[in-house]
Amino acid sequence: MQTVIFLICAVGAVAAGIAVFRVDSMARATLALLASFIFAAAPILLLGLSYLGMLVILMMVMEMMIMAVFMVMYMMNPAGLMPMKMVHNNKMSLVIAVAVFVLLAAGVLFTPWPSGTAEAAVPGSTTAAGRSAADPTLALGLDLMGPHMLVMIVIGLALFATMVAVVVLSTHRGRYDRFGDDLQRRPADDPVRGGLGK
Amino acid sequence: MTLQLFLLLAAALFAVGLYGLLSQQSIVMILMGLELAINGIIVAAAAFWFFAASGRPDGQVLVLVAISAMAIEMAMGFAITTAIFRARDVDMADSASDLAG
Incomplete structure (x- = not known):
């Protein structure tokens, strides 16, 4: 169950993150970023970090509301009325970003992480395992x-x-x-x- | 849920943020890319805390530092945007290339 929630939130966070740079309105981009932050905070909550997870959510909701005001102030394409290219060096940026992701993913997948703790540390059992504070x-x-x-x-x-x-x-x-x-x-x-x- | 899945999520968030950082013209959109990248760091730090050292709160402190960095970055970014917009009517990174080598 927790894995399913995690996967949904992970896919949602990345998809909303991509949407930030795909939508044509900067106001929509702000809301997409907010969605991405909330999706990304859910896995933190799943880890049992209720304070930090809620901190991220509350801070981001407020920050995005402030950001929306700045978005309106500095909007490049107000209400989609002035279609324009908002990117520069798009192809190279994409190549660099994908390369960095592949590199990081390779590091994640091929590094021998301490597996024993990962098995024992299912959420909710941290206290039972006696390894963490209550x-x-x-x-x-x-x-x-x-x-x-x-x-x-x-x-x-x-x-x-x-x-x-x-x-x-x-x-x-x-x-x-x-x-x-x-x-x-x-x-x-x-x-x-x-x-x-x- | 494994450490690898969490780190993959963090890497994906960081890569998306990096793409935004490199490709966007508007300073405000660049800030959003920066936020996404730092969010990846938050997820990674939380996962490391849980899977590697949940007996000690050091990982949580790292998350707290990343959150503070995010808040400071956003406030300073908007202040600089306001200052440069006031001084020169510039809101795009391409027009603020004084320090270009």
Whole structure:
């Protein structure tokens, strides 16, 4: 049963992923990407990683909704009204992608993976096998707040740096544009007059 | 379900994302290709955690790092798209070739 679900989700994830670059509307591409993410998160849930699987699903639903707005902003072919070629170097990209897949698949199929654990580790029996903690989410939380605290610190710092950088990059006119490099210019150098006292 | 099946899924997702990365012109579509590729890494890391070392949470930490990389990539990508669109009216990778060798 779980294998069937896995296979359906795997085929669905890859098919939706291919559809992202095949549909002619970028809004549809966003929804196809969302479908691909949800299909790909289902196998993660099957592995017993309920927290990380749900995290991927929830994050991706929100991210794709935000992405849809950006898609509309930067759409190349709005509503299919302006048919145009959205790809460059298509043939070579296809060749490289297929070659990489064949290479990775060969590595997957011909590497002697540790088979004993794979047999024992059917979902639901991880606790019975006694090899994993009772709750993977609890184990993850304890690990992040303990031995892997550095990872959490770096992630937090990187996210904070991202917030600052994103605001700086996307601000149209900051205070240095308005008040000069020493912030002393009065009145502010605005393209349109207006506001209080002007 | 075996480790091989999971890794094949991951490889397929990565390859599809790579195709998008290489072939798309729009910066936003390139970002979508990047997301697909990172998603393949998430699946692979989760599978490795389960089949190779489910006794320790290290694999899960790797998944968490990949998810963070995904979020950061998306936010920075959109900010850069906005910045370059504002400065030059460019939304295609072909037009932003200042660093081409």
